[in-house]
Amino acid sequence: MSPNLTYVVVVGVLVAAGVTLLLERSLTRVLMGIVLLANGVNVSILAGGRFGGAPIVGTTPDGEMSDPLPQAMILTAIVITLGITAFLLALAYRSWRLVGNDEVQDDVEDRRIVTLAEQDAGPGGDEESDEDSDDEGTTGP
Amino acid sequence: MSDLVPLPVVIPLLGAAITLMLTRFPQAQRVVSLTALSAVLGVAIALLAVVSERGPLVVSVGGWPIPLGIVLVADQFAALMLVVSAAVTLCVLVYSIGQGLADGSEDTPISIYHPSYLVLTAGVTTAFLSGDLFNLYVGFEILLVASYVLITVGATEDRVRAGTTYVVVSLLSSLLFLTGVGLVYAAAGTLNMAQLAGRLDALPDGLRLMLNCMLLLAFGIKAAVFPLSAWLPDSYPTALAPVTAVFAGLLTKVGIYAIIRVETLLFPGGPTPDLLLVLALLTMLVGILGAIAQSDVKRMLSFNLVSHIGYLLFGIGLATDRGLSAAIFYAVHHIAILTTLFLVVGLVERFAGSTSLDRLGGLARLSPLLAILFFVPAMNLAGIPPFSGFLGKLGLIQAGVADGGALPLALVAGGLATSLLTLYALARVWNMAFWRPPTIAPEPAGEPRLPWLMVGSTVALVVAGLALTVLAGPLFDVTVNAADDLLDRAPYVDAVRDAGAR
Numbered sequence: 001m002s003p004n005l006t007y008v009v010v011v012g013v014l015v016a017a018g019v020t021l022l023l024e025r026s027l028t029r030v031l032m033g034i035v036l037l038a039n040g041v042n043v044s045i046l047a048g049g050r051f052g053g054a055p056i057v058g059t060t061p062d063g064e065m066s067d068p069l070p071q072a073m074i075l076t077a078i079v080i081t082l083g084i085t086a087f088l089l090a091l092a093y094r095s096w097r098l099v100g101n102d103e104v105q106d107d108v109e110d111r112r113i114v115t116l117a118e119q120d121a122g123p124g125g126d127e128e129s130d131e132d133s134d135d136e137g138t139t140g141p
Numbered sequence: 142m143s144d145l146v147p148l149p150v151v152i153p154l155l156g157a158a159i160t161l162m163l164t165r166f167p168q169a170q171r172v173v174s175l176t177a178l179s180a181v182l183g184v185a186i187a188l189l190a191v192v193s194e195r196g197p198l199v200v201s202v203g204g205w206p207i208p209l210g211i212v213l214v215a216d217q218f219a220a221l222m223l224v225v226s227a228a229v230t231l232c233v234l235v236y237s238i239g240q241g242l243a244d245g246s247e248d249t250p251i252s253i254y255h256p257s258y259l260v261l262t263a264g265v266t267t268a269f270l271s272g273d274l275f276n277l278y279v280g281f282e283i284l285l286v287a288s289y290v291l292i293t294v295g296a297t298e299d300r301v302r303a304g305t306t307y308v309v310v311s312l313l314s315s316l317l318f319l320t321g322v323g324l325v326y327a328a329a330g331t332l333n334m335a336q337l338a339g340r341l342d343a344l345p346d347g348l349r350l351m352l353n354c355m356l357l358l359a360f361g362i363k364a365a366v367f368p369l370s371a372w373l374p375d376s377y378p379t380a381l382a383p384v385t386a387v388f389a390g391l392l393t394k395v396g397i398y399a400i401i402r403v404e405t406l407l408f409p410g411g412p413t414p415d416l417l418l419v420l421a422l423l424t425m426l427v428g429i430l431g432a433i434a435q436s437d438v439k440r441m442l443s444f445n446l447v448s449h450i451g452y453l454l455f456g457i458g459l460a461t462d463r464g465l466s467a468a469i470f471y472a473v474h475h476i477a478i479l480t481t482l483f484l485v486v487g488l489v490e491r492f493a494g495s496t497s498l499d500r501l502g503g504l505a506r507l508s509p510l511l512a513i514l515f516f517v518p519a520m521n522l523a524g525i526p527p528f529s530g531f532l533g534k535l536g537l538i539q540a541g542v543a544d545g546g547a548l549p550l551a552l553v554a555g556g557l558a559t560s561l562l563t564l565y566a567l568a569r570v571w572n573m574a575f576w577r578p579p580t581i582a583p584e585p586a587g588e589p590r591l592p593w594l595m596v597g598s599t600v601a602l603v604v605a606g607l608a609l610t611v612l613a614g615p616l617f618d619v620t621v622n623a624a625d626d627l628l629d630r631a632p633y634v635d636a637v638r639d640a641g642a643r
Contacts, residue, residue: 022313027305034312041320048327070326073275077319080282084312087289091305098298104309105302107375113434 007047014040027092027102031085038081042074142191143640146200146215148184149223149266152177157259164252171238174255178231178262185223192220193619196632199272199640207641208333214272216633217623218469222269222398225473228605229390229480230262232598236484237383239594240491254294261287261387268395272637274322274332277399281318281363285311288392291384292376299379307376314362321355328352335637338406338630346411353408357400357417364396366454367424370447374431377446378439382487385439389446390480394472397453404457405465405627417458418548425451425559432566438486438496438574441566445522446479448559455552456537459544466624467536470617474521474529474609481518481602488514488591488599489574501574510596512575517603519571523564529609534560536617 014036021033049067053060092102099105156177160170192198197216201207215223237254264284271277289311293304326332328348329340341349358369365373373393377385404413428448435441453475456468488511490496493504505512521528538556541549609616626632 022309030309034309034316037313037316041316041323044320045323045326048323069332070323073322073326076275076279080279080286080315083286084289084308087286088308088312091293091301091308094296095301095305098301104305107306108299108302109378109435109437109440110375113436117434 004047004051007043011040011044011047014043025103027088027095027104030104031088031092034088035081035085038077042077045070045074045077142195143198143200145184145188145191146198146213146270147202149181149188149227150213150263150270152180152184153259153263153266157256157263160255160259167241167252170252170255174234174259175231175238177259178227178234181262181266182224182227182231185220185227188215189217189220189224189619192217193622197626197636199636201640207637208331208336211276212272212333212335212637212640213270213276214335214633214637215270216626216636217619218398218401218627219269221469221473221619221623222394223266225476226265226269226391226394227262229476229602230258230265230387232602232605233383233387233390233480233484234258235598235601236386236487236595237381239592239596239598240381240383240487242594243592253290257287257290257294258387260284261291265391265395269398272334274325274334274337277402278315278318278322281395281399282315284392284395285315288388292380292388294381294384303376303379306372310362310372314359317355317362318359321352321359324355325352333637334402334406335634338634341407349408350411350413353403353411353413356403356407357413360396360399360403361420362396364393364400364453365447365450366420367427367447367451368420370424370428370450373447374435374440374443377443378437382483382490386480386483386487389443389483390476393446393450394453394476397450397457397472400454401457401465401468401627404460406630406633409460409628409630414458414460415548417454418552421451421454421458422552422555423451424448424454425555429559429562429566433562433569436498438489438498438501438570439483441570442479442482442486445563445566448563449475449479449522451559452534452537452556455556456540458552459540459549460628461540461544462621462624462628463540463543464537465627466617466620467533467540469620469623470529470536470613471533473616473620474533474606477602477606477609478518478522478530481599481606482515482522484595484599484602485511485515485518488595491595492591498570498573502577503575505575506578508591511591514596514599514603515575516571518606519567521606523567524560525564527610529606529613532610532613532617 018033018037018040021029021036024030049070052064052066055065055068095102156173159173163169163173192215197214200213202211202213261284264280264287267280267283268277271280289304289308292307293300322332325337328344329337331337331340362369377388425448428444428451432441432444432448435444452471453468456464456471486496489504492508492511493501495501521530524530524534534556538553541553
């Protein structure tokens with residue numbers, strides 16, 4: 001069985017758009033990216049099963065039924081994504097309330113360590129020796 | 142006997158529902174969660190005893206015929222992980238109850254804490270027992286969603302920032318996992334792991350490798366394997382002390398558990414073990430070098446956590462009997478010890494008001510008990526004999542030397558170097574926070590008392606860590622058996638098939 005080309009294109013577009021949005025700094029756009037990405041993944045799962053009529057005994061002959069399992073899986077995945085989307089929206093709102101924007105921020109401690117390392121090396125080293133000489137200047141005489 | 146298998150999932154979920162209804166009665170909530178987790182521990186121990194004697198137990202959920210419905214499978218490996226995780230979650234629950242009682246309910250919104258914590262436990266046990274790839278995904282989602290709530294409890298600015306990173310990264314890994322599940326289904330037409338074991342073998346090598354890498358990528362993020370580990374030290378340290386402790390102990394190990402299943406049951410052979418060995422080396426070294434640069438104890442421990450994931454991957458990557466059994470032993474040790482250390486650091490934060498090495502000092506004089514509680518698991522983590530960390534590392538190194546290839550030997554060297562650097566990082570904490578004269582530290586205002594429940598549960602975990610040393614012999618017997626079964630694949634596959642034929 002070869003997959004339906006329409007589905008493949010749809011998956012490609014959704015995932016590409018999702019990844020682009022995911023690389024943004026604003027949490028709302030990241031969220032949109034995740035929603036698109038999740039839909040892309042869901043369609044790709046759908047494309048993995050067999051196509052056909054409704055998988056209900058009596059309405060469709062046995063050989064022509066679609067595969068119900070991917071549909072069941074997608075349903076579960078949709079519910080999970082829905083819940084997490086709601087949670088992320090709440091987080092974005094909370095972040096907006098606290099900071100005034102919803103940009104994903106840098107790791108504070110990381111930045112501090114980087115600043116420390118920069119001070120130790122390069123121009124920072126001079127500053128330190130300056131301080132030392134200042135100390136000597138004040139205590140010397 | 143197989144009636145026992147669903148209980149570790151059902152009990153915490155029921156407990157979560159009950160505690161959610163009892164949000165106005167904190168006392169009742171505590172009783173319910175304690176009862177639920179004690180029951181899980183009891184069931185897990187019983188399961189391990191039964192499974193060691195009679196082989197894997199299988200339950201088809203809802204009575205559906207086996208390849209169609211979801212199966213829960215408890216083999217020795219799953220049962221062992223269940224016992225350890227149940228013990229650790231119980232201790233951490235007692236600790237957080239102690240903290241909640243001491244603080245009153247203003248700082249820590251207890252009402253949502255208990256249900257989330259029980260759901261987290263249910264997610265972990267689901268992941269361990271799952272015999273179906275999609276159910277494994279659901280297990281991961283259960284534990285992740287609960288962890289999203291727990292990591293942002295209180296929603297302070299720091300926690301929202303850290304929580305955002307954590308949620309987005311975890312979500313992305315879940316999407317990768319889901320894609321992997323979809324592709325596996327499209328390629329093999331089933332998601333039952335026992336059935337997959339046979340069907341995936343028949344696929345072309347390239348396709349197998351692609352599916353394997355897809356799943357490894359997803360689990361690698363969850364397990365914090367090196368190029369995918371940057372999220373962990375950023376997000377874990379900001380959470381509540383008991384939350385960080387249980388995350389550090391359990392969540393990454395669930396990722397490791399999934400990697401072990403994928404590598405042994407679904408895709409044995411193939412080129413991925415070598416890839417894992419290289420990643421193991423990088424994880425060890427990059428993680429521990431990061432740990433040395435930190436000036437905050439929680440962040441230092443988080444980097445240590447990442448670094449020691451490398452040891453686990455080392456054992457898995459060897460893909461031998463000895464390597465795998467040492468990796469399982471090390472996982473047990475790692476869960477117990479890191480949880481303990483994070484709990485101790487929580488006590489330190491409470492006692493001295495900070496976890497920054499710039500501000501701490503003289504704790505050994507101010508509180509000798511705290512010093513002992515830190516020292517024993519710290520030496521255990523660094524792998525000083527006779528502790529279990531030493532035994533686990535010894536097992537891994539023996540397995541690496543027995544393999545004898547260039548890559549395993551490089552890992553043996555890397556493992557020894559990492560062990561030394563771990564000792565250095567922990568000794569630095571010991572010297573700065575505990576050993577130097579207390580003049581540097583501001584005197585803690587009004588001599589804070591440490592609640593006895595918090596201290597008691599930490600002591601229990603320290604003792605459990607020491608018990609791992611005493612019981613290392615029988616424990617190694619169990620892990621060797623578990624590793625044999627994993628590499629053999631037949632016990633797992635046959636158990637599921639027999640249950641289907643019944």
